[in-house]
Amino acid sequence: MNKIVLSFIGLIFCGVISNGCSQTVPPVKHRIIVSTDIGGTDFDDYQSMAHLLIYADTLDIEGIISSPFGNGRVSHILECVDAYEKDYPNLKAASKDYPSPDAIRAIVKQGATEIVNTRGYDKPTEGSNWIVTCARREDPRPLNVLIWGGIEDLAQALHDAPDILPKLRVHFIGGPNKKWSVNAYHYIACNFPELWIIESNASYRGWFVGGNQSGNWGNESFVEKYIKDVGALGSYFYSKGTHMKMGDTPTLTYWLNGDPEDPTSPSWGGQYVRAWERQHKVFNRLTSVTDSIEEFAVLELLLPAENMPENSFALMHIENQSIKAEIKENQVRFLFSPKRSGNWTYNLESNISGINGLEGELVSYPTPAENGNKPSASYPNWWADNPAPEYKEQGHIGIKTVNRWREEFLGDFARRMKRCVPKNKQ
Structure with missing residues (x-):
């Protein structure tokens, strides 16, 4: 007992x-x-x-x-x-x-x-x-x-x-x-x-x-x-x-x-x-409403960047977050994890001309019940x-x-x- x-x-x-x-x-x-x-x-x-x-x-x-x-x-x-x-x-x-x-x-x-x-x-x-x-x-x-x-x-x-x-x-x-x-x-x-x-x-x-x-x-x-x-x-x-x-x-x-x-x-x-498996999806482009990821998973967004000024910066504004990008080798990199299922929209702010003002969308879907029967060996x-x-x-x-x-x-x-x-x- x-x-x-x-x-x-x-x-x-x-x-x-x-x-x-x-x-x-x-x-x-x-x-x-x-x-x-x-x-x-x-x-x-x-x-x-x-x-x-x-x-x-x-x-x-x-x-x-x-x-x-x-x-x-x-x-x-x-x-x-x-x-x-x-x-x-x-x-x-x-x-x-x-x-x-x-x-x-x-x-x-x-x-x-x-x-x-x-x-x-x-x-x-x-x-x-x-x-x-x-x-x-x-x-x-x-x-x-x-x-x-x-x-x-x-x-x-x-x-x-x-x-x-x-x-x-x-x-x-x-x-x-x-x-x-x-x-x-x-x-x-x-x-x-x-x-x-x-x-x-x-x-x-x-x-x-x-x-x-x-x-x-x-x-x-x-x-x-x-x-x-x-x-x-x-x-x-x-x-x-x-x-x-x-x-x-x-x-x-x-x-x-x-x-x-x-x-x-x-x-x-x-x-x-x-x-x-701890889901981690990488996108090498802006995402749209047709792109999805499991709730609580990790989204990695990689975007090319050119003509970067000194002290380059980039931010992803999504819900109540302003996520700082990692910037190196002519690329900006963001990580995001949706705390629930639903639709997400974001916009980018940057002093890199090709990044500033870009917008995207994303859908996070509920955790599938069958995941509970799929233990990861990793x-x-x-x-x-x-x-x-x-x-x-x-x-x-x-x-x-x-x-x-x-x-x-x-x-x-x-x-x-x-x-x-x-x-x-x-």
Whole structure:
């Protein structure tokens, strides 16, 4: 009987929001590093960070790296740690294994603040160096790297220290993050195909889409009843968003409940399949509406360029991105990854006369269900969203592998939030 079934039975006997039982705690603590774009373009990382600290006694947190799209920096992580410090006496009374606020501050590192160019890596950062340091420690346990934003620091760490690859287990929230971070992603896929990685491009949405949203299980009602004003962390959580999103949290709950050694088994963080070929299409011309690519795949656009001035530049404007080109040998090169199925239009801006003003179109199609039965020999340790129709909802593959456990993982979260206040006030 697996851990999820045991957890579910326990919830039946002790009630979903009671104090009488807790979630399954791994017998051996997992080592984790979190890379987050907190403070960047989305509020959900603030909420996921509060959730992470509520569960800090169940894991060995070895690093928290700021790797933003936008203006996020280390200070945004430390803001959450400040809230944690206020609740720390109550948390410590509930479990002696909670790390001190200063111990957490000591492992907060600044990662990349810019999207790397099409080469896929740039210069070492404090964050990328910390991944290398932790991976090289004398510890028999793997190092689990949970990526909530850009994947640049992981790419840099692998470039600088390829010897760390066997020690790593990566859980990457892709989709929009992959779209922004496509250069670093493509570098990893091309150069480190044996990396152990879960690439969650859609399943993560099951944290806030679907499942039981009735009554107090709704995204707003749950926060109102079980999070708002529950200790300093509850107030911090609510101040960042009055409804729940937490799209990065499945990377954490994957390690809390289920069999993390087997991504195909059920877990609170999703249930995955061996990845099919990582689709990469190259076009040596402008694309049109007759050209298509699978959602979440990588498009490479190569266009000839002549009479290039000094300091040549070229940008692809597509949706809310302005993608910088690599320019060399009379050619401009763009990489793009569509975060969903649908139609895309783009235009090019450049000081190269033959490139400036060009326009193109592209269609991205839904992931075929049969991909789940086509594991790639090239990527033996790569895992992807389960595209089977029974796990699809609202057009997104895999999300039912997460939202099927909504009452269980939210029930556990609600119980743990009570630790933030004294027992006589619970």
